[in-house]
Amino acid sequence: MKYLIEHADIYTPTGIIHNGKILISGHTIQRILTDSDPIPLDNLESYTVINAKRSCVIPGFIDLHSHGGGGADVTDASSDSIETFINFHLNHGTTGLMLTTMSGVPIKELSYHVEQLGKAMDTHESVVGVHLEGPYLNPEYAGMLPPEKLRIPNIKELEQLVDASYDTVRMLTLSPELEGALEMIQFCNEYGIIAALGHTGADYELVMKAITLGASHVTHIFNAMEPLHHRYPGALGAALMDDRLSVQLICDGIHLHPLIVKMVVRLKSCFNVCLVTDAMRAAGMPDGEYMLGNFEKVHYHNGIVKDEKGNLASTGMTMLDAFRNILSFGDVSLSEAIHMTSTTPARVLGLQDYIGAIKEGLDADILIIDDELQIKSVFLKGKKLL
Numbered sequence: 001m002k003y004l005i006e007h008a009d010i011y012t013p014t015g016i017i018h019n020g021k022i023l024i025s026g027h028t029i030q031r032i033l034t035d036s037d038p039i040p041l042d043n044l045e046s047y048t049v050i051n052a053k054r055s056c057v058i059p060g061f062i063d064l065h066s067h068g069g070g071g072a073d074v075t076d077a078s079s080d081s082i083e084t085f086i087n088f089h090l091n092h093g094t095t096g097l098m099l100t101t102m103s104g105v106p107i108k109e110l111s112y113h114v115e116q117l118g119k120a121m122d123t124h125e126s127v128v129g130v131h132l133e134g135p136y137l138n139p140e141y142a143g144m145l146p147p148e149k150l151r152i153p154n155i156k157e158l159e160q161l162v163d164a165s166y167d168t169v170r171m172l173t174l175s176p177e178l179e180g181a182l183e184m185i186q187f188c189n190e191y192g193i194i195a196a197l198g199h200t201g202a203d204y205e206l207v208m209k210a211i212t213l214g215a216s217h218v219t220h221i222f223n224a225m226e227p228l229h230h231r232y233p234g235a236l237g238a239a240l241m242d243d244r245l246s247v248q249l250i251c252d253g254i255h256l257h258p259l260i261v262k263m264v265v266r267l268k269s270c271f272n273v274c275l276v277t278d279a280m281r282a283a284g285m286p287d288g289e290y291m292l293g294n295f296e297k298v299h300y301h302n303g304i305v306k307d308e309k310g311n312l313a314s315t316g317m318t319m320l321d322a323f324r325n326i327l328s329f330g331d332v333s334l335s336e337a338i339h340m341t342s343t344t345p346a347r348v349l350g351l352q353d354y355i356g357a358i359k360e361g362l363d364a365d366i367l368i369i370d371d372e373l374q375i376k377s378v379f380l381k382g383k384k385l386l
Contacts (some may be wrong), residue, residue, distance in 0.1 A: 001048065001383065003027075004039070008052035008368065011059075011338055012358045022057060024364045027381040030050035032360055048384075051381070052368050055376055058338050059363035060095025061319035064153050064171065065131060065219065065276035066250055067100050067293070069283035069318070075102055075293040077116045079123075086124050086271060088284055089277075092318035095365035095380050096128045096345070096355055099280075102293040103134030104146040107157065110135060111164045118165035119344055125381050126371040127171030127348060131220065132161065136184065137199040138175035143224035143315040145199075147294055153180035155187050164191070168348060173198040173219040176210040176235075189214025197245075200235045201226040211245065219350060220278055221247040222314075223255050240267050246348050248276045249340075251330065252315055259327035265330055268344065270339035274348060275322040280305060280314035291366065295360045324373050 003024040010020040021039065023030040031179070033039065066286075067073050070088030072081035083100070089097055096380060099117040101110060114130060121127045124168060137159075151157075153174065162169045171194040174181055188195040192367055198219030207215070207232035218239040228236045239245050247265055250256060255278075256264075265273055277283070282290045282300035292298045298305050298313045307313045326337050346356025355363050368377040378386040 002046055003050060003382075003384065004044070004047040004369065005050045005052050005057060005366075008055055008057045010057045011335060013343070016335070022358070022366070024166050024366070024379065024382050027363055029360055029362055029364050029366075030262065031356065032358065033354060050368070052376075052378065053372050055368050056334070058367050058369060059342040059355070060367055060378070060380070061093045061323065061341045062096035062349070062356060063094050063277050063319050064274050064345050064348065065100050065133070066097060067102055067314060068280045068281040071281055071285050071313060073102070073281040073293060074113055074117060075101055075105065077113045079116070079119070079232075082116060082120045082264050083124070085281075086120065088128060089318060090378065090380065092125050092212055092284075092320045092344045093323075093375050094319045095126050095378070096351075097126050098129050098131040099127060100131040100133050102145070102206070102294040102295075103137065104149050104293050105153065106149070107135065113160055114161050114165045114169070118168040120365065121166070121168045127353075128351065130165050131171040131173070131267065132166045132169055133173045134199070136172075136174040136178060136181065139203060141175065141201055141224045141226070143199060143200040144292060144296070144307065144311070149295075150187050153184040155180070155184055158187070159183060160192075164297060167172055169193055171196055171217070175200040175202065176206055176215065177202040182210060182213055185215050186213045191331075195350065196248075197235055197239070199224045202235045204233045204235070204238050207235045208242075211238075211242065216245060218245050218247040220247065220250050220255070220276065222260065223250060240264070243268075243272060246272045246273050246274060246344065250278050250315060251275050251325045252317050252327065253325055255312060255315070261326070261329065262331050265326075265336075265340075270336040271344055273339045273340045274345045277317050277319055277322060278315050279317055283318060284289075284317045285316070296343060320373075320375065327373070361372060
């Protein structure tokens with residue numbers, strides 16, 4: 001299918017083209033034209049024309065951290081449930097999704113989950129990989145995860161999980177203070193897996209060492225981490241101040257106060273912040289009780305997910321929610337928001353030559369949004385889905 005999108009404000013890496021035009025052919029962005037540029041085609045009649053007046057064209061969202069949505073999650077481990085989860089987020093603008101494990105299950109069960117998630121990458125073009133959140137995490141900073149199910153780093157075990165995923169594991173979140181974690185970070189660096197630090201009480205000096213061995217990312221900054229102390233900066237101080245670390249940020253106004261969101265963006269810039277959902281199965285569902293993975297009952301009410309003790313447990317948000325929120329209280333421009341929801345996550349994944357921006361030659365993963373930040377159209381690899 002071929003499309004001509006016209007009369008749109010197009011957000012490109014080099015600036016905004018007002019009242020511009022985009023030609024989509026096959027799975028790629030063929031041309032980006034200004035209002036005055038002639039359309040260089042002899043067969044324009046073969047293109048479906050979309051009038052995007054009073055709308056913006058932006059790249060599809062990329063979520064590095066999502067466990068579920070639409071009533072399904074990764075622990076369901078069935079192709080139908082995984083498809084429900086993927087399509088829910090796709091319909092809310094996420095054209096690049098990292099399927100993120102939950103480490104509250106035995107290792108054999110986790111291996112089976114990873115296998116099913118890896119298979120999904122063959123059949124769903126929006127899936128960009130598998131993110132292992134653990135199981136090599138510090139039990140003292142377990143957050144929503146059952147601490148007794150977390151494990152000491154074991155490289156042979158990790159290799160088995162990667163093999164089970166059909167080599168689709170792109171990111172591993174681990175606690176660097178655990179015995180064997182530094183060796184695991186080095187292993188990840190050698191095998192092209194992003195080593196992300198999270199659920200951690202590590203000190204600043206240890207994090208510096210982890211960075212030299214290849215750690216490059218921080219999972220949901222501030223959450224499940226030792227708080228910042230003026231004499232002991234710790235992992236949080238390193239995450240905020242070292243530009244070798246990009247960070248995930250849950251921008252729901254609940255996990256982080258809006259002022260903290262502004263602070264993180266000011267310190268890290270939009271070039272080192274990735275907005276994530278950390279969503280679970282309740283995303284997009286009515287208020288009520290839901291299972292967090294297959295190990296705990298949680299309560300979802302007014303967009304907030306809490307466990308039986310009242311602790312925050314994942315989220316019920318989409319990347320569209322995160323995009324709107326950062327524009328509402330993050331003190332950023334729309335272009336900066338695009339970096340945090342698309343361009344920076346693509347770079348973190350090493351996929352910037354394929355996705356994450358409106359640029360000629362890149363995949364046509366495109367959203368058309370109106371001036372009220374409602375999605376009018378979703379394109380995935382040049383196919384119009386909405």
